[in-house]
Amino acid sequence: MLSAIILAAGKGSRLNLGYNKIFYEIKNKAIIEYSVDYFLNDDAFSEVIVVVNEKDRQRIKEIFKGKDIKIVLGGITRQESVHNALKKTKGKYVLIHDGARPYIDKKDIENVKTTVIQNACVLATSIKDSLAQVKFKKIHKYINRNDFVALQTPQAFETSKILKAYDLADVNNNIYSDDASLYMQEMQDDVIMLEGNELNLKLTTELDLKILEEILWLESGYQKMFIL
Numbered sequence: 001m002l003s004a005i006i007l008a009a010g011k012g013s014r015l016n017l018g019y020n021k022i023f024y025e026i027k028n029k030a031i032i033e034y035s036v037d038y039f040l041n042d043d044a045f046s047e048v049i050v051v052v053n054e055k056d057r058q059r060i061k062e063i064f065k066g067k068d069i070k071i072v073l074g075g076i077t078r079q080e081s082v083h084n085a086l087k088k089t090k091g092k093y094v095l096i097h098d099g100a101r102p103y104i105d106k107k108d109i110e111n112v113k114t115t116v117i118q119n120a121c122v123l124a125t126s127i128k129d130s131l132a133q134v135k136f137k138k139i140h141k142y143i144n145r146n147d148f149v150a151l152q153t154p155q156a157f158e159t160s161k162i163l164k165a166y167d168l169a170d171v172n173n174n175i176y177s178d179d180a181s182l183y184m185q186e187m188q189d190d191v192i193m194l195e196g197n198e199l200n201l202k203l204t205t206e207l208d209l210k211i212l213e214e215i216l217w218l219e220s221g222y223q224k225m226f227i228l
């Protein structure tokens, strides 16, 4: 009944490792393995779809050799990658997750799994810094941070509805950086916000990489020096 789509078809250009960041290894395990293994080990999921680009397809096959994943080719943008995967998704409900987020909190996933049966939903955290709108490098407008949240993944939907939303976004030529916003805007339907865990960060920069090293090592009880 539940499908998981895990996105890995990016380039990781902001991290600039010279290869796709989802292959970076922590504790002898590629970043992408953390989330894929989690969903593979959860019996509630009848399929785990990993979205990859052509260049990385072979490496992904090797990493998950003998494991029951479906591989789908991604596109130039995250939106295209998700759309390609949704066309191949069989479950009634789908959780869409960034493969670049290796820290998975079981409590949060259970919350998403329960909520999606009734409502589209997304994990989100509050904003800590002050926010401002900027124009020409000047503060343009005060923004109340309490009106905003940071959206994480997984983001979860009824599969037929999110596929329809993606089709509509294509027709309307609208581009989004996440699925919940696309769904809300194109379907004019509610997406419930669920409190997420700050440790569920998306590997994007060098600092994220160092923090994730700490988080994932500490999880296994190993004390590691935080060297910045």
Ligand code: CTP
Binding pocket: 007, 008, 009, 010, 011, 012, 013, 014, 015, 021, 022, 051, 074, 075, 076, 077, 078, 079, 081, 082, 098, 099, 100, 101, 202, 203, 204
């Ligand atoms: N992603 C994808 N297909 C794309 C672009 C991104 O499947 N065409 C995936 C990435 O692999 C990542 C997730 O979407 O797991 C979130 O994207 P992001 O953090 O932006 O990753 P990259 O696009 O790889 O990084 P960058 O933007 O720095 O190049």
Ligand code: MG
Binding pocket: 010
């Ligand atoms: Mg990107």
